[in-house]
Amino acid sequence: MLKVILSVLLLALITTAIGYQQIQSTINSPLQVANSTQFEVKHGTGFNQLCRQWQANKWVEDCWRYQVIAKLDPTLTDLKAGLYELNNDSVIENIKKINQGQQVNFIFTIIEGQSLRDVLTVIKSASNLQNDLKVDKLSEQLLGNNSNLEGWLFPDTYHYHNNDTASSVLKRAVQKMQLTLNSAWEQRATDLPYKTAYEALIMASIIEKETGLASERPLIASAFVNRLNTNMRLQTDPTVIYGLGEGFDGDIKRKDLRDYTPYNTYRINGLPPTPIAMPSKAAILAAVNPPQTQYVYFVSKGDGSHQFSTTLKQHNAAVNTYILNKKN
Template identity: 45%
Template structure:
């Protein structure tokens, strides 16, 4: 009789143990399946050497998960939770704790992005870099010449020497690292265009090609016109005519430009006033994109020496001054009727 009671007691104990284990498994499963308490995407940084328990404590401190006794059991039932990687990751609303840890061990770190548009200037790039989120700013106190030196560029001005594109970057990357990438990208694009340049271009160096490309970039945003605009400037250079392009005048005016160019501005000498100087200005006037660089290297074969805005989103190209003057009058009529 006693033996039966002992067996019965053992059975009850085993049943209770099994029940407790089942409850623990169920509760732990429910714990890791609980969504994070976040209402918007959140960045989370896993430091080098961090482990599951440290991450859980950080989640608790942020209020993303409630403190739970089941947190300690979770890595025993789900050992994959312990394999987190160092870095900064973006966690999304609705992610469960298990899904969050999947993100933390994925190695796919969060990346921000910055877009520099074609035709922008280095001054505009600096302003963008200073306001870019999650980017470590190290250049705010440096002059442009000092930044160029850090980039290994033997020039005082960086205008035109950085390729305008969209660049992704990791959290805590530095602005100088991003500029290094942009400088390298421009080197590659410029070298490619220089190797593929047309024969007999009146351009002596890749830097001169870059200067011409920057003028083309500022003169038209119409892709189909780039090579024709390039042909006008190339034809003028071959003939020894001044380029007479307004964007260079504007660049030379600097802070004095108020949105209008007056006749006196066209007569005021600056190193960039192509109504006054012969040939190309001393530096690029903007950051040209790949298409403008290639247009400078491979201009269309035309007899054009002039162009003026058509008033309809493009330009009217002319061979003679008489044709150009008629095109100017047509443009003024369009403006008057608008």
């Protein structure tokens, strides 16, 4: 009788050892895919269905072993829909990636100084993104009102997943701009020539378009603020170009400076009616806290930087040095 009991125990130990080895082998078994293979898990996909799909692709030999593992660890059956990048790590590690929702990340970047038209053109061709934007109701869709959307998209890189919507990405850009602008406005300097945060946003967009050298944003802001505080017109080419829209051929002409548009700051007093681009945080901060200077003029040196002047005589001399002499 003792021999029978010992035989049964020995057989049980051998069976357990074999089973353990089988489990370990299953756990460590690699997924037979080329490295970095994208695979979409659709909504409602179950564990067995996933395994059969992988088996059909010849990524796993069979499914019953993984079904046993899933019985021992039910968390493996919690699959999150999305697009995943599979590799030749173990099958179990790849399944855990799906359990944890580690989807493939895509990026969309809004560049400082881009116009709304530019942003919309680029986002329409963004990969793996659903274009749900309603062109005729864009402001209502993203801002929740009928205000002009220009200037309200914060320049940054935004991450998204497969089949996310374009509106969800741009709403995040709007929210970030609103938070950035509100925070800056609360810390604004006194005696600014604008009464609302929106006017500061308009100014920031002009600063952004006028700046070739990032470090000069504060000086550009100071010159513009000084102009407005002394009832001078802004007389800045980027606003004129924006007002021309698609009619701008790349070369601003004297006629363009004379013709009236709401954005021609050679013809209008004060700020244009809306921003002309998407300003950076640095441009916003410059607009609400410009340094105190006497500058009211500046001219491009041709290398991205500017020569700043306090008098018209100094400005004319700078124009002669950096513009007229170069043309000659």
